[in-house]
Amino acid sequence: MLTFEEKQEIIEEFPELVKKEVSMKRLNYHYEESLYDKTVVVQHLHPNGNAFVYVADVEGYEADDRGLVNVREYSADEFRAVIRAAIEGLATEVEEPATIAETWQNSNGQMLTLLEEDGFFNIYHEVNLEEGFGDYQEAASYLKEEGFSVKTK
Structure with a gap:
């Protein structure tokens, strides 16, 4: 010592x-x-x-x-x-990982937003919270089951 x-x-x-x-x-x-x-x-x-x-x-x-x-x-x-x-x-500055912000749309033109917030993946209809999930895969699976797909730009 x-x-x-x-x-x-x-x-x-x-x-x-x-x-x-x-x-x-x-x-x-x-x-x-x-x-x-x-x-x-x-x-x-x-x-x-x-x-x-x-x-x-x-x-x-x-x-x-x-x-x-x-x-x-x-x-x-x-x-x-x-x-x-x-x-x-x-x-050394720690780079924050990019957060997810995606728009999902169904065949009727309805749009939902998937946002990563504080480690959760929340789905919004306009400003209203619809659902929250613990990981991205769960949220994406839910949206796909409901007939939504990621809106491409």
Whole structure:
């Protein structure tokens, strides 16, 4: 296990991190250029050598429900790698997947709109919600059974 001083030396290899003292002689290190509200990379570096690194949405790390991983037992190389990954995670904009918005029409010319909203697939007649489904396939199957097909432009 790396000591407090060894971990502090490694963290300070990253000039983009800013040290901030917190209670009980612990230190936080912030990445102030973060694209997100979250700026803390290293949280609560304690004199006993314990610390946490923010790795939410960083592939290869199992974070707790706060997005943190405990780095108490990390080697120097592992510690550098997790800090680098955390900074990259805060510096990279996550592209939101495209949401679905489709118009479906039946043979009588009636139109319904299928929208993906908050993980659900909702079918609207004008502004009125007709049905909601948990996945796209369910919604599309329902529309097809009702005689609708995707309207092409």
